[in-house]
Amino acid sequence: MxxxxxxxxxSVTFGSFYAAKNVNVKVNGGEFFSFLGPSGCGKxxxxxxxxxxxxxxxxxxxxxxxxxxxxGPNKRPTALIFQNLALFPLMSxxxxxxxxxxxxxxxxxxxxxxxxxLLELIALEGQGDKKVHQLSGGQKQRVAIARALAVEPxxxxxDEPLSALDLKLRQRMRTELREIQKRVNxxxxxxxxxQGEALTMxxxxxxxxxxxxxxxxxxxxxxxxxxTPFVATFVGENNPxxxxxxxxxxxxxxxxxxxxxxxxxxxxxxxxxxxxxSIAFVRPESLFIPRDGDNFDNKIDVNIESFEFEGNLKNxxxxxxxxxxxxxxxxxxxxxxxxxxxxxxVLGFESSKSIxxxxxxxxxx
Amino acid sequence: xxNFLFTQPFFKKNxxxxxxxxxxxxxxxxxxxxxxxxxxxxxxxxxxxxxxxxRGGPEDYYTFEHYSHFIFGSKTATxxxxxxxxxxxxxxxxxxxxVTIANLLFCYPIAFYIAKxxxxxxxxxxIVSLIIPFWINELLRSFAxxxxxxxxxxxxxxxxxxxILDQGILFITYDIGLYTGLxxxxxxxxxxxxxxxxESLDINQIEAAKDxxxxxxxxxxxxxxPHAKPGIVSGCTMVFMLTVGALATPVVLSSPNTLxxxxxxxxxxxxxxNWSRGSAYSIILLIVSVIFVLTMMRIFKVRIGEIxx
Numbered sequence: 001m002x003x004x005x006x007x008x009x010x011s012v013t014f015g016s017f018y019a020a021k022n023v024n025v026k027v028n029g030g031e032f033f034s035f036l037g038p039s040g041c042g043k044x045x046x047x048x049x050x051x052x053x054x055x056x057x058x059x060x061x062x063x064x065x066x067x068x069x070x071x072g073p074n075k076r077p078t079a080l081i082f083q084n085l086a087l088f089p090l091m092s093x094x095x096x097x098x099x100x101x102x103x104x105x106x107x108x109x110x111x112x113x114x115x116x117x118l119l120e121l122i123a124l125e126g127q128g129d130k131k132v133h134q135l136s137g138g139q140k141q142r143v144a145i146a147r148a149l150a151v152e153p154x155x156x157x158x159d160e161p162l163s164a165l166d167l168k169l170r171q172r173m174r175t176e177l178r179e180i181q182k183r184v185n186x187x188x189x190x191x192x193x194x195q196g197e198a199l200t201m202x203x204x205x206x207x208x209x210x211x212x213x214x215x216x217x218x219x220x221x222x223x224x225x226x227x228t229p230f231v232a233t234f235v236g237e238n239n240p241x242x243x244x245x246x247x248x249x250x251x252x253x254x255x256x257x258x259x260x261x262x263x264x265x266x267x268x269x270x271x272x273x274x275x276x277x278s279i280a281f282v283r284p285e286s287l288f289i290p291r292d293g294d295n296f297d298n299k300i301d302v303n304i305e306s307f308e309f310e311g312n313l314k315n316x317x318x319x320x321x322x323x324x325x326x327x328x329x330x331x332x333x334x335x336x337x338x339x340x341x342x343x344x345x346v347l348g349f350e351s352s353k354s355i356x357x358x359x360x361x362x363x364x365x
Numbered sequence: 366x367x368n369f370l371f372t373q374p375f376f377k378k379n380x381x382x383x384x385x386x387x388x389x390x391x392x393x394x395x396x397x398x399x400x401x402x403x404x405x406x407x408x409x410x411x412x413x414x415x416x417x418x419x420r421g422g423p424e425d426y427y428t429f430e431h432y433s434h435f436i437f438g439s440k441t442a443t444x445x446x447x448x449x450x451x452x453x454x455x456x457x458x459x460x461x462x463x464v465t466i467a468n469l470l471f472c473y474p475i476a477f478y479i480a481k482x483x484x485x486x487x488x489x490x491x492i493v494s495l496i497i498p499f500w501i502n503e504l505l506r507s508f509a510x511x512x513x514x515x516x517x518x519x520x521x522x523x524x525x526x527x528x529i530l531d532q533g534i535l536f537i538t539y540d541i542g543l544y545t546g547l548x549x550x551x552x553x554x555x556x557x558x559x560x561x562x563x564e565s566l567d568i569n570q571i572e573a574a575k576d577x578x579x580x581x582x583x584x585x586x587x588x589x590x591p592h593a594k595p596g597i598v599s600g601c602t603m604v605f606m607l608t609v610g611a612l613a614t615p616v617v618l619s620s621p622n623t624l625x626x627x628x629x630x631x632x633x634x635x636x637x638x639n640w641s642r643g644s645a646y647s648i649i650l651l652i653v654s655v656i657f658v659l660t661m662m663r664i665f666k667v668r669i670g671e672i673x674x
Contacts, residue, residue, distance in 0.1 A: 074575050074577075074579060078576075079577065080576045084569055086567065086569035103587075148577075150577075151578060
């Protein structure tokens with residue numbers, strides 16, 4: 001059983017500070033939905049509003065089309081997984097998992113049965129009598145999930161639960177979380193500042209900044225068609241090219257920058273006019289070193305400053321004539337031995353891979 | 366010898382001066398302030414009560430008479446047991462237990478409020494207002510309560526003056542004043558261990574329990590109280606031990622008809638000039654209280670080590 005979750009004009013204020021402002025979003029039943037944003041953007045506040053720990057100052061939270069105002073966290077069909085997991089250290093693993101059943105007066109045998117079922121779901125069979133501190137980080141993670149699932153909530157809320165794990169484990173837990181979500185088929189609402197986590201696990205993501213929603217959409221949509229300079233630079237990396245619009249050709253706009261003219265694609269909802277201050281974005285992986293026969297819409301002269309080796313990629317840091325910085329990545333399989341610090345080269349990129357947006361502040365500012 | 370001592374890890378770690386200070390301070394504290402006086406008291410409690418000049422003489426010998434007096438009374442008494450002293454003793458232990466429980470019930474909600482609900486500035490204000498009244502000494506606080514509870518005291522005058530009662534309530538005669546005074550006397554020693562224990566609980570634990578459907582009562586029962594158990598035990602132990610041994614409060618507030626056991630001890634020492642018997646009574650109080658506390662700890666499955674946490 002899963003449920004829709006709808007935030008309708010939700011604002012949360014602390015004094016005169018808006019932690020969340022006019023948030024409208026509808027999460028569909030059975031969906032894996034992520035709120036993505038930098039720390040302090042209000043995503044945790046929204047999660048607390050959904051779970052019932054924080055009443056919205058304005059607007060409504062609806063779960064299954066039912067208004068949740070005045071309903072406490074212990075009465076909502078949601079379960080929250082805390083950032084630090086908040087497992088009960090004085091109880092055994094089984095007692096932790098069955099706690100929600102215990103408080104509902106479920107008999108001891110029934111509790112044991114259900115705990116064993118859930119232990120199986122999280123691949124910890126026979127470990128129910130252990131104390132929490134005897135488990136590894138990943139195991140604790142899974143126990144927290146099992147504990148939240150024990151009451152069969154319609155919505156599972158996850159507050160950056162993977163942030164304390166090391167990289168390998170984090171990657172494995174992403175897959176595992178996704179699998180558990182498919183198996184139990186309930187709505188997952190996930191909070192994170194890690195765009196990699198959000199992109200790999202979610203059906204849809206909502207990007208937040210300073211309490212407001214910047215964009216909602218499927219992962220590739222948000223990545224390929226960011227609606228704001230903030231989203232463009234927060235989700236993945238992007239090189240900004242600042243300038244003025246000098247021409248419009250269909251859905252393309254020509255931008256005049258200090259370093260030359262480029263052609264970039266406009267977003268349907270963010271039409272530009274000639275003379276507008278704007279930014280064209282091009283991602284490091286969309287910048288290419290032209291080979292014979294390549295013909296790119298845009299060419300850009302750069303001077304290589306430094307480079308770093310990431311494994312699968314080599315990242316080059318270069319400067320333009322105006323002093324603006326640009327980063328581009330080349331797959332490790334391509335030979336780049338001729339490119340060294342100080343060399344001047346020409347890069348190319350396609351107008352279809354470059355987005356032009358009205359000027360606004362970036363995520364990295 | 367010196368070299369052996371100074372090469373010990375303790376000396377290396379702390380340096381000579383600090384290490385010597387620690388050793389001397391601890392030995393002085395333990396030997397001079399604890400072991401020697403208690404040992405003399407123990408010795409005295411097994412000796413006959415003779416004037417200083419007769420000490421070491423033929424009349425000064427070891428005996429159980431003071432202990433047997435506590436249980437069976439004087440040799441000339443007609444009763445089989447010393448009902449008076451045993452009664453005072455039993456009542457002291459029993460009332461102290463009730464005082465401890467009352468303290469716990471009073472302090473737990475307040476400690477929880479200060480530790481987990483109040484915002485930091487309110488919490489600081491509350492803690493300060495708990496501490497400041499205790500700058501007034503115990504004797505003065507007891508007298509202040511006496512003024513309140515006396516037959517012609519503030520409360521009775523108010524109640525009869527307003528016309529709620531025709532006649533004042535005998536707060537002192539029924540020892541209501543005493544019980545109130547005893548509860549108030551050591552309340553901070555319950556409050557602070559409780560506060561510290563609850564304060565260290567991660568707020569997410571409480572929220573997690575709530576999110577999983579737990580009522581407030583059950584969250585306290587299953588999460589907060591088990592976490593705070595070491596604080597509860599250390600608070601209860603201190604309050605019980607100090608209440609059992611309280612003197613100033615009972616002297617001021619107990620009814621003329623009843624005695625608190627330390628008053629009895631005081632009488633043997635000071636009014637009857639029988640230090641041996643006073644010592645024996647003190648030793649009895651000490652041993653029984655310790656056994657009582659240890660038994661309680663066993664019943665509630667607490668180990669000594671947990672208290673110090």
